[in-house]
Amino acid sequence: MSTTTTRGVAQPAPAKASPARPRRGLRGNPTFNFWLFTGPFLVGLAIFVFVPIFWSIWLSFFDARFTVTPSKFIGFDNYKSMLTNSNFTGSLVTFTVFAALIVPLTWALSLGLALLVHRLRFMRAFFRSVFFLPTAVSYVAAALIWKMSIFTGVRFGLMNTVLGWFGVENIAYLSDPNPPWYWLVIVTVRLWLQAGFYMILFLAALQNIPAELYEAAAIDGAKPGWQTFRYITLPQLRATSTAVILLLLVAAYQAFDEFFNIISIKATWGQTPLMVLYKTALGDNQDYGAGSAGAVILTVLICAVTLLQGKFMGFGRGEDSK
Amino acid sequence: MSALSNSNWDRRNVLRAAMGLAAAGGLAACGSNNGRGGSGGSGTQLTQMFHAYGEAGTEQAIKRYAAAYKDANVTTNWITGNTFEAKLFSSLLTKQAPDVFEFHPQIQMVKSGQVADLTDIIGPVKDDFNPADIKSHTVDGKIYGVRMIDDPQFFFYRKSMLEKAKVDVPTTLDELLEAAEKLTTNKVKGVFLGNDLTPAINPLLWSAGADTLTPDNKPAFHTDAVAAGMKQLRQLFTSGNLLLDAPADYWDPSAINQGLCAIQFCGMWAMPAMQKALGDDLGVFPFPKVGDNGKQSVYNGGWSMFVNAKGKNVDAAKEYVKWLWIDQKQYQEDWATSYGFHIPPRTSIAQSATKLKSGLPAEGVKLFNEFGHFDNIGWTQAMITALTDAFANSVRKNGDPNAALATAEKKVNAELKKLFG
Numbered sequence: 001m002s003t004t005t006t007r008g009v010a011q012p013a014p015a016k017a018s019p020a021r022p023r024r025g026l027r028g029n030p031t032f033n034f035w036l037f038t039g040p041f042l043v044g045l046a047i048f049v050f051v052p053i054f055w056s057i058w059l060s061f062f063d064a065r066f067t068v069t070p071s072k073f074i075g076f077d078n079y080k081s082m083l084t085n086s087n088f089t090g091s092l093v094t095f096t097v098f099a100a101l102i103v104p105l106t107w108a109l110s111l112g113l114a115l116l117v118h119r120l121r122f123m124r125a126f127f128r129s130v131f132f133l134p135t136a137v138s139y140v141a142a143a144l145i146w147k148m149s150i151f152t153g154v155r156f157g158l159m160n161t162v163l164g165w166f167g168v169e170n171i172a173y174l175s176d177p178n179p180p181w182y183w184l185v186i187v188t189v190r191l192w193l194q195a196g197f198y199m200i201l202f203l204a205a206l207q208n209i210p211a212e213l214y215e216a217a218a219i220d221g222a223k224p225g226w227q228t229f230r231y232i233t234l235p236q237l238r239a240t241s242t243a244v245i246l247l248l249l250v251a252a253y254q255a256f257d258e259f260f261n262i263i264s265i266k267a268t269w270g271q272t273p274l275m276v277l278y279k280t281a282l283g284d285n286q287d288y289g290a291g292s293a294g295a296v297i298l299t300v301l302i303c304a305v306t307l308l309q310g311k312f313m314g315f316g317r318g319e320d321s322k
Numbered sequence: 323m324s325a326l327s328n329s330n331w332d333r334r335n336v337l338r339a340a341m342g343l344a345a346a347g348g349l350a351a352c353g354s355n356n357g358r359g360g361s362g363g364s365g366t367q368l369t370q371m372f373h374a375y376g377e378a379g380t381e382q383a384i385k386r387y388a389a390a391y392k393d394a395n396v397t398t399n400w401i402t403g404n405t406f407e408a409k410l411f412s413s414l415l416t417k418q419a420p421d422v423f424e425f426h427p428q429i430q431m432v433k434s435g436q437v438a439d440l441t442d443i444i445g446p447v448k449d450d451f452n453p454a455d456i457k458s459h460t461v462d463g464k465i466y467g468v469r470m471i472d473d474p475q476f477f478f479y480r481k482s483m484l485e486k487a488k489v490d491v492p493t494t495l496d497e498l499l500e501a502a503e504k505l506t507t508n509k510v511k512g513v514f515l516g517n518d519l520t521p522a523i524n525p526l527l528w529s530a531g532a533d534t535l536t537p538d539n540k541p542a543f544h545t546d547a548v549a550a551g552m553k554q555l556r557q558l559f560t561s562g563n564l565l566l567d568a569p570a571d572y573w574d575p576s577a578i579n580q581g582l583c584a585i586q587f588c589g590m591w592a593m594p595a596m597q598k599a600l601g602d603d604l605g606v607f608p609f610p611k612v613g614d615n616g617k618q619s620v621y622n623g624g625w626s627m628f629v630n631a632k633g634k635n636v637d638a639a640k641e642y643v644k645w646l647w648i649d650q651k652q653y654q655e656d657w658a659t660s661y662g663f664h665i666p667p668r669t670s671i672a673q674s675a676t677k678l679k680s681g682l683p684a685e686g687v688k689l690f691n692e693f694g695h696f697d698n699i700g701w702t703q704a705m706i707t708a709l710t711d712a713f714a715n716s717v718r719k720n721g722d723p724n725a726a727l728a729t730a731e732k733k734v735n736a737e738l739k740k741l742f743g
Contacts, residue, residue, distance in 0.1 A: 066434035153567025154582055172566035175517055177719050266518040268714045282412045285704045
């Protein structure tokens with residue numbers, strides 16, 4: 001109530017000062033303006049995002065097989081079946097392994113590339129573009145190249161040819177999960193695809209570090225190389241690093257394309273959560289209830305992880321609260 | 323004031339979230355190319371959905387048949403890649419659903435009302451069809467699909483390679499393992515069973531004297547002979563004599579044509595391409611016997627035409643299916659024998675199909691008749707997935723076959739309960 005009163009009193013003053021009286025009505029009603037600008041957006045949002053979300057939550061409590069307009073309420077049965085489904089719980093482990101491999105590797109590789117490119121004196125733009133180019137390749141196309149020409153199990157696959165020079169037997173990288181060579185294929189393809197993009201982010205951050213810092217450090221006796229990197233460069237990149245790690249984690253959560261194309265849904269390993277949901281709902285089984293239940297479980301998990309991460313890394317908190 | 327600033331923060335966040343989500347939603351809305359665009363024309367519009375056949379000329383043939391139909395404008399959706407089932411099932415829920423599509427007989431599509439009853443169009447010519455093909459499409463006396471082609475799947479082998487290695491054609495799984503060992507050199511692998519080994523699943527059940535389901539719809543695949551067969555398959559998988567991760571999968575003749583393997587599991591459809599590449603250096607044999615009480619087997623797969631019961635033009639769609647797959651016998655024969663080799667399900671066409679009368683194709687037809695097992699309409703996609711998982715876990719991964727089969731049995735029972743109560 002108090003805010004309304006203050007506003008009511010405060011508003012007329014600027015309005016009087018303004019010569020453009022006809023615009024007063026529009027300017028004078030913040031609530032109307034708010035809805036005017038956000039309204040169309042919110043309508044679209046409701047139709048394309050909120051309705052599907054709530055529809056999905058609704059579906060998760062029904063026996064929705066071969067239909068998205070079910071009538072048989074079954075309570076928490078779908079949740080029970082998803083949580084006891086070893087494919088679904090296994091996919092959470094798969095995802096965790098994937099994130100544990102890809103996040104630090106991409107972070108290190110893109111930072112390394114950025115440092116190298118940053119030190120170049122000539123042809124910097126050329127190398128920057130070359131490393132960035134893979135970002136433009138589709139995940140599906142890259143996955144197929146990795147699967148069908150680099151890591152095929154036959155003797156003329158690129159990797160097997162190279163290994164053959166050293167007398168190593170042909171390896172079936174994808175069919176045989178022992179040892180889990182498929183991780184090599186999956187991780188390298190994504191590393192190749194995304195490292196360039198994060199390199200650009202690091203490069204921008206590196207260029208923003210003031211040269212005076214390095215000068216001062218040199219005067220104080222800091223040795224160039226590791227010491228400077230450890231105590232000047234790395235702390236200065238903290239904000240970018242945090243953002244990069246967050247983006248990498250989000251991207252890892254969404255992993256689908258390369259897993260789907262390289263490992264396929266006929267295997268029981270290397271299945272990410274999205275693949276299991278796809279298999280349950282959109283794929284062969286057409287069980288939209290169970291699929292929706294899985295989606296809700298996944299959403300709750302992602303929310304929890306994001307909140308925890310925010311708590312520990314302080315991402316999204318105001319500058320002053322640090 | 324704190325209340326005011328708080329509400330500002332909220333609005334901004336709402337906006338930000340809205341922008342992000344709207345962008346995501348916009349992207350998701352893309353890609354609605356359903357193959358209908360630009361067809362125009364007059365009269366009834368029909369859409370048919372096919373998976374991409376590997377043989378040259380098949381897509382043109384299907385489109386040529388459709389163009390010859392006068393009573394409706396038929397658009398073809400030709401689905402490449404290995405996601406035909408997923409594309410079909412998800413599109414059946416939408417307004418862009420095909421009116422007519424090819425698939426295998428599966429009872430859940432009947433129970434959920436996705437496919438229309440075609441008894442009235444098949445009825446008059448019922449006796450001309452292979453009885454097994456009528457049986458596999460019948461639920462409670464109604465026939466739900468028109469079989470277009472029967473596709474037996476068996477082993478193809480290079481006669482010269484077997485002679486050179488002094489190997490006889492294997493009749494038991496043990497002999498197949500031995501043959502694989504003897505045929506493997508540093509250039510050629512003994513056997514190719516597909517990259518994920520899934521095509522071997524059903525034949526292995528039948529060859530071990532088991533089945534997918536019993537006649538009264540109980541799981542029939544969990545037997546000691548099947549588990550022992552899976553152990554042997556695991557042995558073959560780890561022996562280094564099996565071709566793995568080939569660039570093309572089992573349904574494509576590339577592996578045997580390019581000399582990557584001596585024996586390949588494949589379908590009759592690829593026979594013309596193999597004969598073209600290898601000439602007379604080619605023989606066929608059924609899936610070998612597993613254990614002592616088994617019998618050699620052949621999987622008689624194939625494709626059938628179904629009508630989407632929830633489509634807008636069910637009657638027009640049925641008319642089209644009747645016209646093409648019942649009345650137009652010259653197209654049916656063309657489809658079965660001009661590209662890949664398939665066995666026509668109609669006796670009258672099978673009798674006139676001269677290409678299948680002699681040589682290797684005739685041997686294929688003999689295997690089909692002698693050892694063939696047809697689809698069971700009660701064996702649905704969810705059950706197929708359960709058994710595929712069991713094989714992946716115990717053949718490609720080193721799991722216990724009995725435990726894997728027990729898990730699959732549990733899943734299949736749950737599915738059967740949902741279907742039959």
